[in-house]
Amino acid sequence: MTTSPRADLYPTRGSGETVARPRRAPTVWGEHPGPLSRQECENYAANGFHTFDSLLTAPEVVSYLAELQQLRDDGELRTSGYVVREPGSERLRTVFDIGRTSATLAALVASPRLTAAAQQVLGSEVYVHQSRINFKSGFGGAEFDWHSDFETWHAQDGMPRPRAVSISLALTENYAFNGPLMVMPGSHETFVPVNVTDFAEQSQRLHRITVGIPEQRHLEELADRHGIAQITGPPGSAVMFDSNLMHGSNGNITPFPRANIFIVYNSVENVLEDPFAASHPRPRHLANRDFPPTG
Amino acid sequence: MTTSPRADLYPTRGSGETVARPRRAPTVWGEHPGPLSRQECENYAANGFHTFDSLLTAPEVVSYLAELQQLRDDGELRTSGYVVREPGSERLRTVFDIGRTSATLAALVASPRLTAAAQQVLGSEVYVHQSRINFKSGFGGAEFDWHSDFETWHAQDGMPRPRAVSISLALTENYAFNGPLMVMPGSHETFVPVNVTDFAEQSQRLHRITVGIPEQRHLEELADRHGIAQITGPPGSAVMFDSNLMHGSNGNITPFPRANIFIVYNSVENVLEDPFAASHPRPRHLANRDFPPTG
Secondary structure: OOOOOOOOOOOOOOOOOOOOEEEOOOOOOOOOOOOOOOOHHHHHHHHOEEEEEOOOOOOHHHHHHHHHHHHHHHHHHHHHHOOOOOOOOOOEEEEHHHHHOHHHHHHOOOOOHHHHHHHHHHHEEEEEEEEEEEEEEOOOOOOEEOOOHHHHHHHOHHHHHHHEEEEEEEEEOOOOOOEEEOOOOHHHHHHOOOHHHHHHHHHHHHHOOOOOOOOOHHHHHHHHHHHHHOOOEEEOOOOEHHHHHHHHOOOOOOOOOOOEEEEEEOOOOOOOOOOOOOOOOOOOOOOOOOOOOOO | OOOOOOOOOOOOOOOOOOOOOOOOOOOOOOOOOOOOOOOHHHHHHHHHHEEEOOOHHHHHHHHHHHHHHHHOOOHHOOOOOOOOOOOOOOOOOEEEOOOHHOOHHHHHOOOHHHHHOOOOOOOOOOEEEEEEEEOOOOOOEOOOOEEEEHHHHHHHHHHOOOEEEEEEEEEEEEEOOOEEEEEEEHHHHEOOOOOOOHHHHHHHHHHHOOOOOOOOOHHHHHHHHHEEEEOEEEEEEEEEEEEEOOEOOOEOOOOEEEEEEEEEEEOOOOOOOOOOOOOOOOOOHHHHHHHOOOO
């Protein structure tokens, strides 16, 4: 018995020439009430991101930083699969699935401050696809190459459409010079496939890679068309961005480290299927499959 | 027969604990006529740098970029000792002693536009200590760690005092996100020695290093006290900075490369002696000894 192949609106990880294609889905799914004004929703649709001057109070920032310090000192976590270290170092870079690591962080992940904004642009209920807390050291914290999250989530996690948002909350000051998030505003309108050969080569070369990095000619084209914006701001500021927005970050030779909390909300009408371009789905701390029914 | 040891106001490359000390020389040597206003001179004395909105015309920028392209394509240069490549790549990063490589660049190096500003703050005639043209690739151009040029010029080249200035002229746009020059404003007032053990370790680890990188605790202290400023600006803009100003630059994952011309003017009253902390002086393209008499 054979089954008919699934429709795949965003083919990627092929071996031929990669061709960038327009996105085939809205960015803002209808008009819904929520914390963003109509103008802010329009800007989000056009640029693919929205910045919040302050989404965490000062005491919250202090508390989450303390939480982060505890996680970094936790011997058990340091040896589990839920952490990532700085390349070539023992320094901890990322702890995943933060809803499971502490009640404080679980409460933040479920906070309406965040979910209401995600629901508003996604036009539905949402659930957590991935969450993590990141620490990027000073004095040589590593860069993160340009990528679209959706390309990876589609290929490796089976996310059908770009109907998900990421919210990144700053716990330290994001200066222009300590490796802040960089985005190409408007790039979320273009889907850039990744060549499977490049992906394999990059994975081997960089050791750490779990995302697909587009060919340079696509990045040049997008950067020429859209330019680059840096997301800077004080502790407590935040940015929400579309799952298909091209983003990355430079390394950081300054003494000023960066820490942030990163939560991905996916629409309940966009739950994960089998991967579109991988033989096995990734583990739960990278791609949660414990989602509510789509109703 | 023994000779009495030279006075060394800036001991460095020792093996003991490094202690940061106040600078023991002016930054602006008296009041002299020149292109900078009195206020600009005062700011230069306080911050250790001065930015020029436009020091090159648009046609000049085009001409120097063409010159740079020719130098990068020059097979002879590519195999000589006057060039530096990107770490782990064949891509050319730096060509030294640009006054000897072309008449166009020689004319720029000697231009009163540059020398008059250097003479004004140094309070004397000047000569060229070092000159180079730099190309920093996009897509992973390497970072350059924090350092004071004077520490290296004193230790390895025998420059007695910090009575020299560097002028960096932008040939491409220096954005905040493509690895621009970073400085710690006011840090030129502090001399930070480098431990010889660290220097040897760094030289071995980084392969390419020719400067001394201070210990992190000194950099943390200076950054906390002075903060960090990025020097950004369009092609043709420039910055002049003191030889003892702490500076560095991040890597560059963006597609936008950076190119600049870098010229160091030293006071004729501060010519090179024997190195203060090295057995042999460095080659001429790094430390010119063809200086005029001090008169």
